[in-house]
Amino acid sequence: MSELVRQWQERVRAAAADGESLQLRGGGTKDFYGRRVSGTVLDTRAHRGVSAYEPTELVVSARAGTPLAELEQLLADRGQMLAFEPPHFGAAATVGGCVAAGLSGPRRLAAGPLRDYVLGVTVMDGRGEVLRFGGQVMKNVAGYDVSRLFAGSLGVFGILLEVSLKVLPVPFAERSLRFDCGESDAIRRLNDWGGQPLPLSASFWYGGVLTVRLSGAAAAVQAASAKLGGEPCDEAEAARFWLAVREQACAPLAQETAQPGGPTQPLWRIAVPSAAPALELTGRQCIEWGGGLRWLRTELPAQAVRERAHALGGHASLFAGGDRESEVFHPLPQASMAIHRRLKQAFDPAGVFNPGRLQDGL
Amino acid sequence: MQLREKADAGGVDKARLVEALTRVLPAGALMFEREALRPYECDGLTAFRQLPLVVALPTTEEEVAGVLKACHELGVPVVARGAGTGLSGGALPHPDGVLLSLARFTRILRLDPHARTAVVQPGVRNLAISEAAAPYDLYYAPDPSSQIACTIGGNVAENAGGVHCLKYGLTVHNVMRVRGLTIEGEAVEFGSEAPDAPGCDLLAVMIGSEGMLAVVTEVTVRLTPKPQFAQCVLAAFDDVVRAGEAVAAIIAAGIIPAGLEMMDQPATAAVEQFVHAGYPLDAKAILLCESDGTPEEVAEEIGRMRAVLAASGATDIRVSHDEAERLKFWAGRKAAFPAAGRLSPDYYCMDGTIPRKHVGPLLEAIQGMEQKYGLRCINVFHAGDGNMHPLILFDANQAGELERAEAFGAEILELCVALGGTVTGEHGVGIEKINQMCSQFSRAELEMFERVKAAFDPAGLLNPGKVIPTLNRCAEYGRLRVSGGRIPHPELPRF
Numbered sequence: 101m102s103e104l105v106r107q108w109q110e111r112v113r114a115a116a117a118d119g120e121s122l123q124l125r126g127g128g129t130k131d132f133y134g135r136r137v138s139g140t141v142l143d144t145r146a147h148r149g150v151s152a153y154e155p156t157e158l159v160v161s162a163r164a165g166t167p168l169a170e171l172e173q174l175l176a177d178r179g180q181m182l183a184f185e186p187p188h189f190g191a192a193a194t195v196g197g198c199v200a201a202g203l204s205g206p207r208r209l210a211a212g213p214l215r216d217y218v219l220g221v222t223v224m225d226g227r228g229e230v231l232r233f234g235g236q237v238m239k240n241v242a243g244y245d246v247s248r249l250f251a252g253s254l255g256v257f258g259i260l261l262e263v264s265l266k267v268l269p270v271p272f273a274e275r276s277l278r279f280d281c282g283e284s285d286a287i288r289r290l291n292d293w294g295g296q297p298l299p300l301s302a303s304f305w306y307g308g309v310l311t312v313r314l315s316g317a318a319a320a321v322q323a324a325s326a327k328l329g330g331e332p333c334d335e336a337e338a339a340r341f342w343l344a345v346r347e348q349a350c351a352p353l354a355q356e357t358a359q360p361g362g363p364t365q366p367l368w369r370i371a372v373p374s375a376a377p378a379l380e381l382t383g384r385q386c387i388e389w390g391g392g393l394r395w396l397r398t399e400l401p402a403q404a405v406r407e408r409a410h411a412l413g414g415h416a417s418l419f420a421g422g423d424r425e426s427e428v429f430h431p432l433p434q435a436s437m438a439i440h441r442r443l444k445q446a447f448d449p450a451g452v453f454n455p456g457r458l459q460d461g462l
Numbered sequence: 463m464q465l466r467e468k469a470d471a472g473g474v475d476k477a478r479l480v481e482a483l484t485r486v487l488p489a490g491a492l493m494f495e496r497e498a499l500r501p502y503e504c505d506g507l508t509a510f511r512q513l514p515l516v517v518a519l520p521t522t523e524e525e526v527a528g529v530l531k532a533c534h535e536l537g538v539p540v541v542a543r544g545a546g547t548g549l550s551g552g553a554l555p556h557p558d559g560v561l562l563s564l565a566r567f568t569r570i571l572r573l574d575p576h577a578r579t580a581v582v583q584p585g586v587r588n589l590a591i592s593e594a595a596a597p598y599d600l601y602y603a604p605d606p607s608s609q610i611a612c613t614i615g616g617n618v619a620e621n622a623g624g625v626h627c628l629k630y631g632l633t634v635h636n637v638m639r640v641r642g643l644t645i646e647g648e649a650v651e652f653g654s655e656a657p658d659a660p661g662c663d664l665l666a667v668m669i670g671s672e673g674m675l676a677v678v679t680e681v682t683v684r685l686t687p688k689p690q691f692a693q694c695v696l697a698a699f700d701d702v703v704r705a706g707e708a709v710a711a712i713i714a715a716g717i718i719p720a721g722l723e724m725m726d727q728p729a730t731a732a733v734e735q736f737v738h739a740g741y742p743l744d745a746k747a748i749l750l751c752e753s754d755g756t757p758e759e760v761a762e763e764i765g766r767m768r769a770v771l772a773a774s775g776a777t778d779i780r781v782s783h784d785e786a787e788r789l790k791f792w793a794g795r796k797a798a799f800p801a802a803g804r805l806s807p808d809y810y811c812m813d814g815t816i817p818r819k820h821v822g823p824l825l826e827a828i829q830g831m832e833q834k835y836g837l838r839c840i841n842v843f844h845a846g847d848g849n850m851h852p853l854i855l856f857d858a859n860q861a862g863e864l865e866r867a868e869a870f871g872a873e874i875l876e877l878c879v880a881l882g883g884t885v886t887g888e889h890g891v892g893i894e895k896i897n898q899m900c901s902q903f904s905r906a907e908l909e910m911f912e913r914v915k916a917a918f919d920p921a922g923l924l925n926p927g928k929v930i931p932t933l934n935r936c937a938e939y940g941r942l943r944v945s946g947g948r949i950p951h952p953e954l955p956r957f
């Protein structure tokens with residue numbers, strides 16, 4: 101155990117004894133996400149560095165404070181990538197923050213979510229115990245899958261010390277295509293295409309334009325592109341475009357204010373079954389992940405947004421802006437909440453870590 | 463290993479239990495006569511046998527809830543069972559408990575070809591989902607070799623994989639939602655048909671939880687478009703280590719094959735007798751490397767695979783010319799179990815997973831162990847994932863062979879852990895690998911597993927005694943992962 105981890109252990113034990121809460125923080129790029137929390141900041145950035153990377157194993161292990169950009173550069177140098185294209189939301193983003201936030205980018209359409217790539221974690225629980233779950237191998241059913249439980253947990257269970265992630269080779273070829281089409285048409289097309297063996301790796305609809313990305317073997321991309329038609333995008337421009345989608349730097353995802361520092365409209369992240377019909381809620385909307393993710397900038401009351409999401413078989417979270425003292429994530433049914441509470445109790449009995457960041461009472 | 467049959471139920475009043483269950487189950491859904499219980503005494507790991515007190519065969523979720531509530535009230539253990547093909551004794555009955563069979567839950571409730579999802583009951587067979595989806599050119603990707611028999615409920619419980627999961631993922635990557643009942647009989651939804659369900663990822667914890675957390679009553683699976691075309695490369699090697707290196711080289715070249723499987727020489731010889739696929743019998747190891755997709759894509763990828771395999775020292779490379787030949791290449795791989803059954807009255811299948819780079823060295827170590835234990839072992843496995851399936855051949859009727867086979871298996875698993883791997887990739891811990899869990903996890907980690915279980919099942923009645931060893935058991939086994947050379951559990955008695 102490193103000296104730093106030993107210090108954290110003491111810190112955690114002292115906090116648990118004193119009823120103090122700790123706010124776990126990497127680069128702070130995702131401070132906006134989740135409910136507002138208080139507590140002393142425990143900055144993970146000093147615990148950094150890639151501890152193991154063997155491209156032929158398709159696994160990389162990194163300490164939580166490792167800058168995400170540094171990790172991705174290391175992979176890119178070997179022709180590999182984090183297939184879930186995590187958003188950084190700033191140069192300071194860390195690997196630990198990335199996994200704790202559990203956010204995936206455009207490529208989730210084909211690659212699946214971040215949690216699918218979490219192979220193992222080393223964590224510190226609320227008793228200051230250092231625990232390892234999962235490992236560095238692709239298949240592992242020894243014990244419960246606690247590693248994936250930490251993905252997207254927003255730090256409520258413990259400190260991520262180190263994570264092992266599955267990586268994938270960068271596709272041999274990519275091409276993006278653009279189509280003029282309305283919302284319902286886009287949803288229908290994306291689901292039709294999703295049912296065919298096409299190498300679709302990302303989709304984005306906004307303002308009557310649908311953009312899709314194809315990735316894979318050159319021949320596959322070529323054949324799919326010929327089949328789909330549409331207007332091919334310039335390669336460099338397409339790369340910028342998908343980066344902007346991933347980093348929410350394009351409309352309507354980018355924060356736009358009338359004047360600097362002025363109020364921004366809340367941004368809702370509405371997840372629905374991919375073939376669900378149009379939202380029909382007022383506001384500015386865009387669609388990702390083959391129809392499964394609908395972003396909405398709106399002033400509508402939370403209740404209205406949640407009810408509509410629920411009616412479509414999905415759920416809505418207040419991604420950015422709005423009231424961050426109330427619940428920002430979709431409320432959990434009672435039976436599920438009871439399990440969540442007992443899990444919190446199991447990992448963090450004194451309630452030291454990020455209390456309330458995910459849900460009140462966790 | 464052998465759990466002796468217990469005539470009387472310790473602490474459980476069988477008459478009261480039967481009475482309570484009769485109230486919640488229709489006629490013909492409850493069995494308690496010894497002969498009727500016999501078919502449930504073991505799963506695919508037949509070395510362990512145990513009769514349950516009763517077998518319940520409900521047909522509705524309400525009946526399952528009734529059974530669970532009754533058991534909860536009476537403090538009776540419940541072991542869920544799908545098809546009973548599990549290889550780790552996960553569905554082994556509890557002597558004082560109810561064996562809850564989900565075998566009558568065989569309906570596909572909804573199949574939406576546009577959204578590519580199917581909602582199925584837990585007793586639906588894995589292959590039945592793909593059959594139902596076939597008219598839409600869709601299928602359910604995880605394909606365990608047992609897919610004609612095993613159920614989706616069992617797949618969820620074991621996080622089952624198959625030969626194609628290197629590219630298409632395991633159960634955890636292909637299941638979107640699970641509905642389950644807690645031991646209190648309360649329904650809980652895990653995951654969602656929409657991406658990224660709210661809250662923490664309880665679905666991930668449910669998958670692979672071996673019936674210890676909740677009883678699965680409904681599953682939504684993702685369906686995948688059927689690849690248009692597939693081709694397979696068969697490559698022979700004159701050295702197992704070199705074959706292992708070829709696996710790494712394929713991955714290093716940026717290729718994720720649809721399947722990447724290895725057979726060692728004894729395995730090849732065994733299956734060849736069985737399927738007559740024309741495998742090169744002089745090779746020390748053969749690799750099966752599959753590409754799927756559009757014909758153009760496959761042609762491009764096969765070209766790349768060929769080049770890498772040739773550069774890795776393959777002594778013979780064959781590419782399937784047509785579908786018949788491709789299936790022939792796979793026939794032997796798929797016939798490994800029956801072939802082992804032909805070679806020997808009994809076999810014991812291990813499931814350790816290791817980093818790919820150690821595949822060759824592990825195979826060599828296993829050869830050494832064959833001498834040490836005086837038993838043969840053949841290897842057919844998911845090389846692309848590093849998931850080994852050594853099949854240890856033995857004859858349970860020969861005194862001491864079963865014990866030697868067990869010790870052999872345990873040594874392989876210990877080595878897998880030492881090489882940075884895990885004791886089980888896809889078959890589960892069950893009762894079989896419970897001792898080796900002591901080597902893989904520390905005391906604090908095992909305690910945390912206990913707490914996770916209690917978060918779902920506070921009464922500890924779902925499949926008790928499986929997966930997580932007690933600390934006493936670890937002390938008895940004499941192993942527990944320790945740091946700093948301390949003796950594990952100094953407070954516990956030594957045996």
Ligand SMILES: Cc1cc2nc3c(=O)[nH]c(=O)nc-3n(C[C@H](O)[C@H](O)[C@H](O)COP(=O)(O)OP(=O)(O)OC[C@H]3O[C@@H](n4cnc5c(N)ncnc54)[C@H](O)[C@@H]3O)c2cc1C
Nearest residue numbers: 544545546547548552606607613615616619622623673678
């Ligand atoms: C010849 C052969 C080949 C095999 N090949 C593979 C392979 O390629 N890949 C692979 O992964 N496995 C393989 N297996 C192992 C086995 O088929 C899988 O583990 C399968 O998932 C078990 O399904 P089942 O329905 O038979 O479950 P069972 O054996 O009945 O039960 C397995 C576990 O699941 C629990 N369970 C079952 N149903 C439920 C439910 N509804 N709710 C909660 N818990 C439940 C049980 O309690 C038990 O712990 C093979 C087995 C055999 C015999």
